[in-house]
Amino acid sequence: MRTHTCGELGVKHVGQHVELCGWAQSIRVLSDTLVFAQLRDAYGVVQLLVERSRVSGFAEQKRLLETLTTDALIGVKGKVVKRPDDMAKGDSQTREIELLVDSVQVLNRAMALPFNPHVKANLPGEDVRLAHRHIDLRRSELQTNIRVRSKTAMAIRQFMDDNGFVDIETPVLFKSTPEGAREFLVPTRIGLSECYALPQSPQQFKQMLMAAGFDRYFQIARCFRDEDLRADRQPEFTQVDIEMSFVSKEDIQDVLERLIQHIWRQIMNVDIKTPFRRMTFAEATSKYGSDKPDTRFGLEIAQVPQLTSDQNTVAEVLVIPNGARIFSTKELAPLTSLIRVSQINSESKLTSMHKINDEGVTGIGKATLLAQSIKGNVSALKDFLVSISARSGDLLFVSERSQHITPANTTLGRLRTLAAKMLQDKGKLDIPADKFDFLWIEDFPLFTRQTDEMNGPTLQRQVRGQHYDLVLNGVELGGGSIRVHDRQTQEYIFKDILQLSPQVRDSFGHLVTALGHGCPPHGGIALGLDRLVAILTGSASLRDVIAFPKAASGRDLFMHAPAPATPEQLAEYGIKVDKAPPKK
């Protein structure tokens, strides 16, 4: 239907007669003898000149163009000409040429669009755009994001294939796994109340593939969790899933580092240095108050044990240099509320904020109440502040938390992140978007409860000693571990460590059996593809890198999913509606 795409036309086509197809936009009737328009396709935009002197039946074609709404589909024939030099601006090669139109044909008229996706300033709210996703996806940002996603997946697959990994599809119709996150159920007609469940990850399947001798497995796998949706969570998401036999942690990390290097080179044209920095969980949480620290900036937290005599308490200090001068008291409000929430959540025992005033560090005790147990140790705090050369105008956070819980995020860690964001917004802190600070977080505490595990835990409480997370600029890209590969150890962990009931242990019977049939030592990792692409495209929301995302409510506002099932449909599966589901 076309001889060229709009995007490919350039000066080398000048003089050629071509046929193009695409969406009409910016139609302007300049005079009785001239109409300007733009023709857009997936590859670029071409300026169209419809001149009376050239076009037979000009009056009719002019009338036709006048009636077209934005994004009507047209086909045009014409001759490529060079644009006048003073108009050949812009970064697209097609800006250097334009098309002298011979004829215009309407391929599909368009009703008035609910919004114009090409005018960024006038875009409606996200829900309106999600409800008309076919139009929103015409935006150049989303076009780019989805194409970068495709290229990223291809780069990953190419690397994995080149490195001897076998791409193996694992089932989506799986079974419910006790103790995991809530899973979507899929009723069947097989038997009374029998359901498949959608997998949270291919974790069990990939371990079985190791037992089956596949040695190097990967898959870009769809995964599912029926969680209460947070702002940036999707009920279905995609992960790059990798597992290897006969390997150490270092072997897996090496593959991942080279994979990341390959992706960044292919997609960003940026060289990433390897090996990545290793940091223990203890260092990350004490120095940055987070198990996924953004290390592109300092603002490190200091442990000051002399502030407390309570053996059960960790006393910490965060200093924001000059913070009390940069922010007005009003501007400090977000930090104050963060502290308030952390007290309600009992994340910290007590956290307080202070300004160091003109009298120097001696002023500290006067500003506000100090954290409870530190009260008696003001002199120790003063000594500390002197030792770090704290100055008048600095902002000071002092916090106490329990020695016995090591949360993935401490209150000071959250304050550090928020304060950094506020400083950046004020132009007082440089957090370079083009710096990629990859980190391995290692040495996780044994048997902690997992709250946000990309690697699809089969159990929420899991042995994490051999675990590692890959972190980039404060974002957890993925995580993995060296797995338990022998039957006895696995049984011991299930029974004695995790104290699973016999019934729950039974449901993992196939795993234990497979380990007992000659399963090699193995380990792996999983990366969140959605997050990875969001970083590569600089997208604030995962919804901007997914072609058809669900809204925060879990609904597809465009296709109208989910939809009520009829009693007859449910009866096919031997189930019926009982009552409204409990409120989320």
Next chain:
Amino acid sequence: MRTHTCGELGVKHVGQHVELCGWAQSIRVLSDTLVFAQLRDAYGVVQLLVERSRVSGFAEQKRLLETLTTDALIGVKGKVVKRPDDMAKGDSQTREIELLVDSVQVLNRAMALPFNPHVKANLPGEDVRLAHRHIDLRRSELQTNIRVRSKTAMAIRQFMDDNGFVDIETPVLFKSTPEGAREFLVPTRIGLSECYALPQSPQQFKQMLMAAGFDRYFQIARCFRDEDLRADRQPEFTQVDIEMSFVSKEDIQDVLERLIQHIWRQIMNVDIKTPFRRMTFAEATSKYGSDKPDTRFGLEIAQVPQLTSDQNTVAEVLVIPNGARIFSTKELAPLTSLIRVSQINSESKLTSMHKINDEGVTGIGKATLLAQSIKGNVSALKDFLVSISARSGDLLFVSERSQHITPANTTLGRLRTLAAKMLQDKGKLDIPADKFDFLWIEDFPLFTRQTDEMNGPTLQRQVRGQHYDLVLNGVELGGGSIRVHDRQTQEYIFKDILQLSPQVRDSFGHLVTALGHGCPPHGGIALGLDRLVAILTGSASLRDVIAFPKAASGRDLFMHAPAPATPEQLAEYGIKVDKAPPKK
């Protein structure tokens, strides 16, 4: 954990000290001073020699090896040596070398396996093997199949990427579509009886991507159908899904032909000639009695209109040369039962089988009753048989079917396929496995009911005038069509042709709306990846090209999916078990 894989070792490694890991097999204690064993990994097998003169603590290592069961995991250190020339047989490069073992370490003991996957003759039935899939997958056939599948997917992706197609993931959590095949429902907690449904294909999403301007889309997509399972159907399957804008049927067929060429070159090292042969639906069903004919052999069906005076009847003849001599009367039984079943199904009005005896074609009337309406036309039949030079000993099938229904398979078509298989088994017909007879079947009747459509119909009754199927050696590899792209036509088809209820039409509202917002002319195709890989690997069953298939019952016999959901789990979704689902 290893310096090399078993598969990569060759004569160039002779003299080197290496460390290997893998599964022990064929352990044989040859004498007090020598133990033979084989070490297998994902890449090959190496012969191990454990000699007293070399191994420190030989007695202990010998005892250890004696206690190992098949497929115990071991690591060995040793020196690569050349095998004696008279033993260096076999097609693997590793056969030329063996390993003089210095030490053996057990990495994971194995319980006795329920069956030995390496002894083909002793394999248990498929259900036993499916129940121990981690062991069955160690078989070299399945290892090869799964690896070929990975390479095939990679070849497809590489070709599509090279040709400017964008790989776009579409949702698995979709909504139920009226009038399609039965879909799996996924209850949600969003509202009373609200369910997602698993998609039968990405059909609607890919059309929306065309409306969104993606121009060239592809995806290797998981699809789902809750059908009563036939022997070789899976509730989840994978299709290569392709859609293009601004194209004709020929453009799509050209891309597909080049894709097929690329796959066959990459995977089979075979050059496929293009363009593929085109055949109309009418020719396929009349000449081969099938809309997916195997054209590697003749045995064509002849229409003989003079056999009947009934305008509403098609009279057809199939001759199997020498068939009455090749097969005994007992051996003809499968053909007789096929005829009987076709009569019960009313597929044909009447079909009869005859032998042409020594008296020549004149004997025909005596053998058995002729099909009813032909009875009065025996002389016309004789004339026909003379015209095709039918001879004594030929087997003859005469059939009548309604003029007004054109089934995808006629009775004579089924008889042709079965007779060909029987002739092949007797060595009387050559159907070369290495001949790839690709065909486009086109010009489908308008508005027929679709029964087996790879391309994921949104409606079972669909406009099929612009439809095309890709057929290979009697197998439907896929199908597609040029879609309706303008709103008015789509509405007309929904309302006036298909006579959908307003309620059903509403559920397609987003599709109609999107067509009205400037949707380009577009079309596409979908290929069944499972079938494609089955052909490439010469596998008889789709289950042999899927890592974790469901048994014919729909169950995963290994992971034990589906499993009963608890009342508490169902209550989360506001549903409860009503009664056992109706029998399938």
